[in-house]
Amino acid sequence: MTDYSGKTVIVTGGAKGIGEAVTRAFAQAGADVFCADVDTEAGAKMAAESEAAAGSITFVDADVSKASVCQALVHQAAAANGGVDILINNVGIQPLDSYLPAHEFPEETWDRIIAVNLKSGFLMTKYAVPEMMKRGGGVIVNTASVQGRQSMKGVPAYAASKGGMLSLTQQLALDYAEHNIRVLAVNPGTIETHLAVESVDGDLEALRSAAAAAHPIGRIGKPEEIATVMLFLCSDAASFMTGEYVNVDGGLMAKGAWAE
Numbered sequence: 001m002t003d004y005s006g007k008t009v010i011v012t013g014g015a016k017g018i019g020e021a022v023t024r025a026f027a028q029a030g031a032d033v034f035c036a037d038v039d040t041e042a043g044a045k046m047a048a049e050s051e052a053a054a055g056s057i058t059f060v061d062a063d064v065s066k067a068s069v070c071q072a073l074v075h076q077a078a079a080a081n082g083g084v085d086i087l088i089n090n091v092g093i094q095p096l097d098s099y100l101p102a103h104e105f106p107e108e109t110w111d112r113i114i115a116v117n118l119k120s121g122f123l124m125t126k127y128a129v130p131e132m133m134k135r136g137g138g139v140i141v142n143t144a145s146v147q148g149r150q151s152m153k154g155v156p157a158y159a160a161s162k163g164g165m166l167s168l169t170q171q172l173a174l175d176y177a178e179h180n181i182r183v184l185a186v187n188p189g190t191i192e193t194h195l196a197v198e199s200v201d202g203d204l205e206a207l208r209s210a211a212a213a214a215h216p217i218g219r220i221g222k223p224e225e226i227a228t229v230m231l232f233l234c235s236d237a238a239s240f241m242t243g244e245y246v247n248v249d250g251g252l253m254a255k256g257a258w259a260e
């Protein structure tokens with residue numbers, strides 16, 4: 001495993017689910033991780049476990065859909081070690097009451113999903129990039145989704161936010177390649193988290209069996225299986241990768257629609 005000692009990492013939506021696994025994995029690998037989330041209870045639990053990590057976990061109560069909050073978060077992280085090395089734009093929401101076709105979709109729900117899932121990635125990048133430049137480089141990894149590549153019924157805002165995240169990944173990679181900042185995305189398949197369980201009304205067994213049927217690998221994914229890929233993408237082992245996405249989806253995107 002790569003040693004991330006001395007590296008400053010920011011993970012948005014870092015207190016639960018995939019973000020929690022990513023926060024823990026970086027901290028176990030020696031990094032100083034700033035875990036940004038709106039769930040203060042889960043965040044406090046994460047920070048309390050910091051002592052067991054090789055690095056550290058600092059919880060920051062932060063709604064990353066807001067510019068001033070993103071700016072303060074980056075400043076806090078940068079002040080600790082004199083810059084930022086890695087940004088994981090992981091936050092995402094898909095509220096249960098948002099599964100609607102466009103003509104029934106409330107405008108405020110659209111705005112909220114786009115603000116949290118997509119605009120936060122822009123805002124965090126805007127403030128973190130200058131801190132990466134001070135370091136001579138860095139890595140940004142965006143959590144997109146298989147839903148950014150293919151779609152399903154009733155998710156206009158979520159699908160657009162994830163497609164936007166994939167386009168943003170490519171675009172940012174071009175602007176920052178000359179600054180030694182690599183920009184990548186990960187597309188998870190169905191991963192066992194709060195967000196995924198909520199999508200099936202809290203029925204974990206229904207989620208597991210639907211995921212097992214859908215994914216060629218025959219089961220749902222684990223948050224740790226996303227975290228290990230992110231740690232690889234942020235390491236020098238992936239030094240020639242930028243502007244690219246990786247599907248971590250148990251083979252879902254390899255399967256044509258005709259495979260059913």
Ligand SMILES: NC(=O)c1ccc[n+]([C@@H]2O[C@H](COP(=O)([O-])OP(=O)(O)OC[C@H]3O[C@@H](n4cnc5c(N)ncnc54)[C@H](O)[C@@H]3O)[C@@H](O)[C@H]2O)c1
Nearest residue numbers: 013016017018037038063064091092145190191193194195
């Ligand atoms: N779980 C899946 O099956 C799956 C599949 C594809 C993509 N994803 C994506 O992975 C990412 C993580 O999802 P997850 O499944 O771990 O979800 P999750 O709900 O378990 O965790 C998301 C975290 O984000 C936090 N959060 C919500 N709004 C926030 C805000 N405004 N500011 C800061 N934090 C906020 C939540 O409190 C929570 O801790 C999301 O971008 C999601 O779209 C998940």
